[in-house]
Amino acid sequence: PPGLYIVATPIGNLGDMTSRAADTLRRADIILAEDKRVTAKLLAHVGAKAPMTAYHDHSDDYLRERILGELGSKVVALVSDAGTPLISDPGYKLVRAARQVGHSIYTLPGPCAAIAALTLAGLPTDRFLFLGFLPSKAKARNEAIEEIASVRSSLVLYESGPRLGECLAALSAELGQRDAAVIREISKLHEETVTGLLSDLAQRYAQAPPKGEIVIVVGPPPEREAASDDDLDDALRASLARLS
Numbered sequence: 095p096p097g098l099y100i101v102a103t104p105i106g107n108l109g110d111m112t113s114r115a116a117d118t119l120r121r122a123d124i125i126l127a128e129d130k131r132v133t134a135k136l137l138a139h140v141g142a143k144a145p146m147t148a149y150h151d152h153s154d155d156y157l158r159e160r161i162l163g164e165l166g167s168k169v170v171a172l173v174s175d176a177g178t179p180l181i182s183d184p185g186y187k188l189v190r191a192a193r194q195v196g197h198s199i200y201t202l203p204g205p206c207a208a209i210a211a212l213t214l215a216g217l218p219t220d221r222f223l224f225l226g227f228l229p230s231k232a233k234a235r236n237e238a239i240e241e242i243a244s245v246r247s248s249l250v251l252y253e254s255g256p257r258l259g260e261c262l263a264a265l266s267a268e269l270g271q272r273d274a275a276v277i278r279e280i281s282k283l284h285e286e287t288v289t290g291l292l293s294d295l296a297q298r299y300a301q302a303p304p305k306g307e308i309v310i311v312v313g314p315p316p317e318r319e320a321a322s323d324d325d326l327d328d329a330l331r332a333s334l335a336r337l338s
């Protein structure tokens with residue numbers, strides 16, 4: 095049926111394209127892409143031939159209106175360069191606009207670097223906060239970290255190789271000693287997971303920025319130990335002793 099199809103694509107290994115995603119791209123009348131050259135390769139791989147239009151959330155309202163005009167009668171597929179659209183990628187404004195007008199929206203779940211990294215890190219996954227890319231300027235980045243320092247959940251961040259060292263240093267300075275993992279090149283030839291304390295990872299990558307695409311996962315703050323009845327009795331006895 096016509097509507098907006100949010101299509102997740104591989105984050106490195108073309109084998110991770112789902113058959114439903116490939117079918118949808120082959121059936122699509124229009125494919126909205128972030129970078130048409132990147133998506134052209136994927137379309138060639140799955141044998142999809144629909145025309146592409148470049149779409150970003152900062153595309154003008156006129157383009158969005160034009161796309162909305164097609165959704166009632168055409169299959170419009172949104173992809174990003176890699177992974178799940180809308181996750182640190184364009185699409186949110188388009189989905190919001192399509193929802194407001196009442197168009198059909200379908201999602202085709204698939205690869206997402208944040209979720210893949212969580213499955214590799216060996217850190218708690220029951221609660222996590224996705225931070226996307228932190229601001230690149232030091233002051234704004236430190237403020238962003240400070241704001242979430244007391245949140246009792248794992249943190250997931252995207253970062254680039256050249257900025258990894260300073261990002262880890264800032265996390266270590268604001269959050270203290272926490273377990274963390276640096277996960278690189280998921281599903282590609284040079285996939286690598288390095289775990290350790292934030293301070294150790296900051297040191298390791300300070301002088302040697304790694305190549306490739308990176309996700310940082312940081313564990314939650316250490317549990318404050320709940321006081322037992324014995325602890326309370328001891329504290330009470332100590333206070334009474336001081337009084338007498």
Ligand code: SAM
Pocket residue numbers: 105106174176177178179180181182183205206207208251252253254277278279280281282307308309
């Ligand atoms: N929408 C994408 C998703 O679902 O993962 C994320 C897009 S965001 C613009 C790109 C960032 O995702 C990269 O800078 C990197 O932090 C992370 N990323 C993407 N592919 C990755 C991979 N194969 N391994 C590790 N991180 C990856």
